[in-house]
Amino acid sequence: MKCPFCQSPDTQVIETRDVEDGTALRRRRRCGHCDKRFTTYERAEVSFPVVVKKDGRRTEYDRDKLRASFLLALRKRPVSADAVDTAIGRVEQMLLQSGARELPSTQIGAWVMEELRTLDGIAYVRFASVYHSFKDLSQFLDVLQEMQPPSPAAKPRRGKTPT
Structure with a gap:
């Protein structure tokens, strides 16, 4: 995951939590280059008919x-x-x-x-x-x-x- 501030690919996950009744993950990340923190969300992508x-x-x-x-x-x-x-x-x-x-x-x-x-x-x-x-x-x-x-x-x- 690239840092949204400096575009560095060197980021690490600090914390992971379930959100929305377990249908998504919230991840707190820290950039190894600029040391800024940001949040990302992960959801499964499903394809309905x-x-x-x-x-x-x-x-x-x-x-x-x-x-x-x-x-x-x-x-x-x-x-x-x-x-x-x-x-x-x-x-x-x-x-x-x-x-x-x-x-x-x-x-x-x-x-x-x-x-x-x-x-x-x-x-x-x-x-x-x-x-x-x-x-x-x-x-x-x-x-x-x-x-x-x-x-x-x-x-x-x-x-x-x-x-």
Whole structure:
């Protein structure tokens, strides 16, 4: 690393610390030539797949767009920012693990729906209504019925048997 003051390549690391929840390193350095100190940051560079929209357009993955989708669905819902960040992290992990160079936006939307379903049922229905372009109330009802836990099977009555 060259010194930003004198351009000397003779610098040494004085201190290293994790920052941003372990996603980056902060390094304090000292120049061996001019003795000035400066800070550098190291982050892993990851390459997300290109997002292919429904109309065929291709765009770069944008974390802010993903966050905006989550926040819109979760508007005025009792879900913490940490829970949202964790869900976004899981979607990003799936993006990276897919290994694809290009990924349809529909797949990303499906992953978002899975995360919203576990975070908040109302947010899930909100997102699903836009994602699936609901045209009428029956489509809402179908999603709501999907979310209902299965009713317990009718259990036989115990006790006296009729005579």
